[in-house]
Amino acid sequence: MRECTQFYINGEWVNPSNPNSFDVINPANEEVCANIALGNENDLNLAVAAAKTAFSTYSRTSIDERIALLEKVIEVYKAKLPEMGEAISLEMGAPMSLANHAQAKSGLGHLKTTLRVLKDYPFEEQVAEGQRIVQVPIGVCGMITPWNWPMNQVLLKVAPALATGCTMVLKPSEVAPLSSYLLAQILDEAGVPAGVFNMVNGDGAVVGTAMSKHPDVAMISFTGSTRAGTLVAQNAAPTVKRVAQELGGKSPNIIMPDAEIEKAVKRGVLHMFGNSGQSCNAPSRMIVPRDKLAQAEEAASKAAAKVVVGDPTAESTTMGPVVSQVQFDKIQSLMQAGVDEGAKLVFGGPGRPEGLDKGYYCKPTVFSEVSNSMQIAQEEIFGPVLVMIPYDTVEEAIEIANDTEYGLAAYIQGSDEQKMQDVAAQIRAGNIYINGANPIGEMPFGGFKMSGNGRESGPHGFVDFLEVKGISG
Numbered sequence: 001m002r003e004c005t006q007f008y009i010n011g012e013w014v015n016p017s018n019p020n021s022f023d024v025i026n027p028a029n030e031e032v033c034a035n036i037a038l039g040n041e042n043d044l045n046l047a048v049a050a051a052k053t054a055f056s057t058y059s060r061t062s063i064d065e066r067i068a069l070l071e072k073v074i075e076v077y078k079a080k081l082p083e084m085g086e087a088i089s090l091e092m093g094a095p096m097s098l099a100n101h102a103q104a105k106s107g108l109g110h111l112k113t114t115l116r117v118l119k120d121y122p123f124e125e126q127v128a129e130g131q132r133i134v135q136v137p138i139g140v141c142g143m144i145t146p147w148n149w150p151m152n153q154v155l156l157k158v159a160p161a162l163a164t165g166c167t168m169v170l171k172p173s174e175v176a177p178l179s180s181y182l183l184a185q186i187l188d189e190a191g192v193p194a195g196v197f198n199m200v201n202g203d204g205a206v207v208g209t210a211m212s213k214h215p216d217v218a219m220i221s222f223t224g225s226t227r228a229g230t231l232v233a234q235n236a237a238p239t240v241k242r243v244a245q246e247l248g249g250k251s252p253n254i255i256m257p258d259a260e261i262e263k264a265v266k267r268g269v270l271h272m273f274g275n276s277g278q279s280c281n282a283p284s285r286m287i288v289p290r291d292k293l294a295q296a297e298e299a300a301s302k303a304a305a306k307v308v309v310g311d312p313t314a315e316s317t318t319m320g321p322v323v324s325q326v327q328f329d330k331i332q333s334l335m336q337a338g339v340d341e342g343a344k345l346v347f348g349g350p351g352r353p354e355g356l357d358k359g360y361y362c363k364p365t366v367f368s369e370v371s372n373s374m375q376i377a378q379e380e381i382f383g384p385v386l387v388m389i390p391y392d393t394v395e396e397a398i399e400i401a402n403d404t405e406y407g408l409a410a411y412i413q414g415s416d417e418q419k420m421q422d423v424a425a426q427i428r429a430g431n432i433y434i435n436g437a438n439p440i441g442e443m444p445f446g447g448f449k450m451s452g453n454g455r456e457s458g459p460h461g462f463v464d465f466l467e468v469k470g471i472s473g
Contacts, residue, residue, distance in 0.1 A: 002034035002035070004034055004036045004178065008197070008199040009200070010050035010198065011188065016039055016040075017040060020039075022038045024174075024177065026090055027323050027324060028312050028320060028321050028359045029358055033091070034090075036174065036177050038174060038207075039201055043202070044207050045214075047198035048214050048217060051167035051196070054167045054195025055140055055166070055167045057193070058167055063123070067115065070111060071115065072190040072191060073111060077107065077186050078108065080185075082100070084107070084182055085103065087179045087181075087182050088178075088179045089312045091178045092148065092150065092176040093321040093323060095314075095319070096313055096315075097315075099312070103149060104179075106155075107151030107183075109441055110152070110159050111159050113159075113441030114461070116441075116442075117459050117461075121462060122135075123135045131472050133468065134468075135164075135462075135467070137467075140167050140168065140216055141166045141167070142171070142211040142214070143158070143221050144211065145180070147173035147176035147323050148278040148279060151179050153223045154180055156223075157221045157223075157456070160456075160461045162192070167198075168197055169198045169200060169217070170198070170199045171199075171202055171211060172199070174203050177201050180199060184199045204224075208228075212231075213235050217241060219242040221464065223280075226248045226450045233245070243453075247280070247451050249281050249282070249284075249380060249451050250378065250379070250380050250405075251282060252404075253411035254401055254410070255268070255289065255414070256394070256414025256423070257292075260415070261296055261299060262295075265288075265300050266302075266303040269304055269366070269386060271436075273364045273384045274319075276383065277322075277331075277362075277385060278383065283409075284386060285377060286300075286386060286387070286388045288390055288391070289390070289391060290390040293368065296368075297346050304346075304347040304348065306318075307364045309361055309364065310361075319364060319384065322361075327382065330383070331382070331385065332350050332362070334379065334381045334383075335349055336350050337376060343368070343369060343370045344369040346368045348364050349363060350363075365385045367386070368388040370389050372403050398427065405449055405450040407448030407451045408431065408448075409430065410427040410431070411432075411433045412432065413435055413436070429451075430445070430447040431445060442457070442459065443457060
């Protein structure tokens with residue numbers, strides 16, 4: 001069992017002010033795999049004070065100095081990739097192949113993208129003689145991150161903060177803290193100056209609230225549920241700090257009438273079940289031409305049957321457990337709600353997969369003949385549950401796609417590029433993926449409506465960490 005009971009504050013590993021032990025559970029076997037301490041307001045205050053002191057010097061470092069620092073962080077992170085993959089798999093149940101090749105490497109990818117952006121970022125613009133617009137670091141940044149893609153989400157925040165000259169305090173998810181503990185070690189080894197990066201473990205109610213309210217925190221970057229995000233914004237309002245949020249999603253996947261059904265459905269199903277359905281941009285609502293619904297159901301069932309659920313350390317596993325008992329219970333409840341609402345169960349359903357009696361394993365599940373008004377079509381399940389919704393016209397498909405409080409991502413699959421681009425123009429979402437295309441690192445990530453505000457990744461990912469100053473003289 002791992003002991004990770006200290007916090008990283010002002011360049012040192014320190015004991016919590018009031019020890020409050022918390023067990024980290026391995027979701028694959030429901031056993032305790034690590035022990036951390038949950039911090040309190042005193043711990044958070046110490047971390048913010050360290051970041052505030054460090055800001056006075058780090059904010060004035062040159063671009064070349066920050067480039068050199070990011071290069072060193074990348075070097076150390078690369079060396080720790082196998083260890084990072086192991087930590088992620090242990091804490092949140094990702095199969096080792098996913099943990100190594102997607103989860104751990106996504107963090108490295110964000111570091112590399114941030115470095116590329118930093119080298120050419122226009123921090124200063126001369127608009128006329130004696131008239132300059134400059135972008136300067138905003139200050140101390142508070143970061144609250146989730147458990148589902150830990151390094152992806154943490155480094156979408158930490159990397160641009162380092163690049164722009166900000167200092168920071170990170171509160172990773174207490175459910176999956178091991179990868180962030182390792183990241184703190186990486187940043188320390190890379191020589192990040194004392195106080196620039198600080199980490200305090202804790203829960204949202206205590207440490208997250210204290211961070212959101214703290215008058216010396218200039219910006220909060222939050223990734224998580226919409227419910228928690230609204231609380232962060234409310235707590236931040238009295239101090240008028242900036243709040244950047246990447247929240248929930250219920251992303252549509254429109255199968256166009258001219259799509260190659262078998263290929264399009266298979267792609268959508270396998271994407272949905274990746275990371276056990278625990279991705280905020282998962283294509284959870286497949287919107288299918290009504291006259292091709294039966295064919296789509298057959299293709300979905302065939303694709304789902306090839307998903308191998310099991311031990312994350314087994315080479316054959318393609319889908320591991322969900323992260324916790326709380327998550328498992330929620331998913332099971334919503335699966336049952338789908339049955340009770342009268343949706344057609346095409347594959348899977350409530351209960352554990354056969355032979356998996358220990359661990360938070362769910363069956364990959366497909367519902368069809370779903371109305372967009374059903375609970376399973378509107379609520380973010382955050383598990384391996386796909387709903388198939390029939391449509392009669394493309395106009396109706398667009399209407400269904402937009403009929404949600406969320407607007408994080410959308411997927412379109414078909415043959416006619418111009419028609420798909422026309423549909424993309426009408427979808428109210430921050431990211432549109434056509435025929436399974438993968439975005440490059442410089443593309444912005446974030447959503448419309450209840451999916452949040454602000455953008456992460458690439459040059460757009462710098463914006464929330466900077467203030468704009470006009471200088472005339």
